[in-house]
Amino acid sequence: MTVEPGLAPLVKRVVVPVGVERAFEVFTAEMSAWWPLPSHSVGEDTAREVRFEGAVGGRIVEYGDDGELASWGTVSDWDPPKSVSFTWHPGSDPQQAGHVTVTFTPVVGGAEVALVHSGWERRPDGARARTGYDTGWDYVLGHYVTFWR
Amino acid sequence: MGTYGSLQAAGPVLDALGDPTRRVILDTLRRGGPSSVTALAEQVPVSRPAISQHLKVLGAVGLVQHEARGTRNIYRLHRAGLGELRDWLDQFWGDALDAYADHIRRTEVREDEPPTTGRRTKEERG
Numbered sequence: 001m002t003v004e005p006g007l008a009p010l011v012k013r014v015v016v017p018v019g020v021e022r023a024f025e026v027f028t029a030e031m032s033a034w035w036p037l038p039s040h041s042v043g044e045d046t047a048r049e050v051r052f053e054g055a056v057g058g059r060i061v062e063y064g065d066d067g068e069l070a071s072w073g074t075v076s077d078w079d080p081p082k083s084v085s086f087t088w089h090p091g092s093d094p095q096q097a098g099h100v101t102v103t104f105t106p107v108v109g110g111a112e113v114a115l116v117h118s119g120w121e122r123r124p125d126g127a128r129a130r131t132g133y134d135t136g137w138d139y140v141l142g143h144y145v146t147f148w149r
Numbered sequence: 150m151g152t153y154g155s156l157q158a159a160g161p162v163l164d165a166l167g168d169p170t171r172r173v174i175l176d177t178l179r180r181g182g183p184s185s186v187t188a189l190a191e192q193v194p195v196s197r198p199a200i201s202q203h204l205k206v207l208g209a210v211g212l213v214q215h216e217a218r219g220t221r222n223i224y225r226l227h228r229a230g231l232g233e234l235r236d237w238l239d240q241f242w243g244d245a246l247d248a249y250a251d252h253i254r255r256t257e258v259r260e261d262e263p264p265t266t267g268r269r270t271k272e273e274r275g
Contacts, residue, residue: 010238014246016253026253034252040245113249115242 009118016111020104023111024081027102028052031060042070042090054078060086073100088117162234165210170195171203175212175226183225185218 016023026034031052041047041062049063053075060072070090077085081104088098098117105112165171170193177192178184186204190197204224207213211230215222 010235010242012239012242012246014250016250016257018253018257022257023253026257027249033256034249036244036248040241113246115246117238117242 009116012115014113015107015109016113018110020081020106020111023113024084024104027113028054028084077101162210162212162230165206165212168203171207174200174203175207178213178224178226183223185221185223187221189224
């Protein structure tokens with residue numbers, strides 16, 4: 001069994017009693033209908049709506065009474081009804097975004113929705129070398145995990 | 150870690166970790182153990198005031214702790230900081246997915262068609 005060099009991705013799963021098409025649609029286009037905005041938002045009690053723009057490059061945007069409040073991330077992969085990926089940086093620097101992938105798999109009785117948050121480490125864009133003083137935070141964090149175990 | 154659930158709660162930790170110099174400081178503390186600003190300045194190529202400032206940021210988000218030893222402060226890793234971040238994210242996504250599944254069960258499942266296993270799944274919408 002391979003041990004991740006960085007922090008292991010966070011994985012959450014849930015099965016919903018609808019087909020994958022509907023599960024995907026509710027998760028994305030109808031996000032505002034179910035997302036727990038008062039507790040899971042930047043504006044908290046001033047947050048009114050969240051819109052998931054369904055296309056590569058689309059954003060996930062939180063709106064308040066006066067319009068756009070915060071951008072939570074940007075869609076990097078859009079493959080309905082199988083999967084969607086987006087960067088994730090609510091309330092923090094977009095340069096340090098995490099990465100979330102949600103996959104929708106048909107199972108008996110409905111669809112399994114699996115969410116993987118792998119954005120702990122800096123994304124290995126362009127094979128950034130771990131040289132000099134930029135050690136890469138996956139490296140640093142990996143050691144933290146080792147410490148805890 | 151601030152208000153549980155707020156999307157901003159994890160932001161400061163992630164931002165703090167986003168800076169390369171701060172990662173070097175953390176890594177230096179990890180490898181070398183507890184250290185003073187002076188000792189850190191010998192290993193990290195930034196000024197002592199800059200290191201102090203970075204340590205302040207890391208301390209504010211719970212990644213570094215310090216104790217006074219004589220006239221100096223000795224800094225050390227506070228490993229619980231990242232554990233809290235992970236726990237927070239775990240609960241954050243758990244709550245969000247629960248809300249999603251609850252919503253679907255409440256609004257999508259028809260009374261004449263309970264979602265028991267083995268039944269034909271009927272797609273109501275294209």
